[in-house]
Amino acid sequence: MKETRFSKDQKERMVSKIKSYFHDELDQDIGGFEAEFLIDFFARELGPYFYNRGIFDAQQIFNEKAEEVGYVIQELEQPESY
Template identity: 70%
Template sequence: MTEIRFSKDETDRIVDKVKTYFARELEQDIGGFEAEFLIAFFAKEIGPYFYNRGLADAQTVFREKAEEAGYLIDELEQPTN
């Protein structure tokens, strides 16, 4: 799997969410560097679980849509008497 990279804006928003979570839920202030380090850890160690779940969900949707398309194609079939 390729390393996921976020834009500066995305990274800033993610860091802000982590800092806000720590402040509200844990009553701890952490800096931007610490938040980025934590994000990198989660991305490396836990990210693949979310990534794989996303792929599995996409495969399910693809299978369902392919089956739907199969039915639609069957409806187009012409009689051959």
């Protein structure tokens, strides 16, 4: 699997969210550097679980839509005379 890269703006927003979470929920302050290491850890160790779940969900939706298309195509069939 290809490594996920985030834009500078995305990474800054993630760092901000982690720092806020640590401050608000754990009453601890962490620096931006530590927050980036945490992001890298989550991406490397937990990211595949979220990625795979997203793939599974996308496959489910695709299958449902393909089935719907199959029904629509079936409705287009013309009656055959014998």
